[in-house]
Amino acid sequence: MIFAIPYEQDFTLIGTTDKDHQAAPGDVRCTDEERDYLLTFASQYFAHPVTKDDVVWTYAGVRPLYNDGATSATAATRDYVLSLDTTGGAPLLNVFGGKITTYRRLAESALEKLSPFFPQAKGQWTARAPLPGGNFAHDGVAALVSRLQADHPFLTPAWAARLVRAYGSEAPALLAGTKTAADLGRDFGATLTEAEVRWLMRHEFARRADDVVWRRTKLGLRLTADQIAALDGYMTDADNRALSPAAE
Known part of the structure; x- marks a missing residue:
């Protein structure tokens, strides 16, 4: 899936690509190959073709994906998976996948998994708690x-x-x-x-x-x-x- 969205008032953000990345997360970069692929694709739809000279910034990130047996990274689930191991009596919770937009839900799911070991926990609460600076109406x-x-x-x-x-x-x-x-x-x-x-x-x-x-x-x-x-x-x-x- 390729998209082009208005970005920071004066720019257009074009993305994305899916490629396996085996190196350290901090080493990831938008390669020339990926850049050229996106520019070529976008130019098929824009009134004026875009070239590398129009690019003012590139970035790339690593998304951890759970290996669900999919044949490609594109087909793999974007959801998170929690696995609780209680061997020996001490709980070990493994978190696979996840992304920033669902981190609160993931955290609450993790605590729910661990709740038998923490009976004093109060349960879910973040749906009623705004993020810092978010204490205003959605149309405010x-x-x-x-x-x-x-x-x-x-x-x-x-x-x-x-x-x-x-x-x-x-x-x-x-x-x-x-x-x-x-x-x-x-x-x-x-x-x-x-x-x-x-x-x-x-x-x-x-x-x-x-x-x-x-x-x-x-x-x-x-x-x-x-x-x-x-x-x-x-x-x-x-x-x-x-x-x-x-x-x-």
Whole structure:
């Protein structure tokens, strides 16, 4: 299955391919062969053909699949499988497969499997618990953006929308006490400010520039290599200061 979806306002995300990967997960890359295959396929449907010169970023990931006897990775189940071994009296739960979109359901299924060994467990609860920043109605994004702009008039509509999309109901806390853009500290480019970086380091475990510009946001699409290097230097210095004896 090949798809092309609008991505980060100004881009199109084209994917995917399925290939076996036997090396370390961290070594996976989008190969030239995969890139060219996707470009050729997409060009059959686009009004204007796309070439490798149009590509601004590629990425690849490893999905663990349970070996259910399927003849190919494409045909293999995408669901997770739990296997509980109680040999010797100590439970060993093996988890095969799984993906980020079902991790909560997987976790609850795992705890249900282990419940005989933990009778004090309270049972399933995540269906009623929003994720961090998700404490608002499913149709409440526009209202959050409007309120954020009203409280912080220096925000452009696009900037406010990005913050709400990234942090949801936690966006006001990120901006707490700020009256001007200057109050947010250093500007790293593409509306990424020192205040946001500090928030990501304190609350979302970001430690390097890649954590911020690719894993927590996709601002790497808009920042230059020099800007990303400057951000990495800032974060390294901030980490060193936090770990120094004087900070204790």
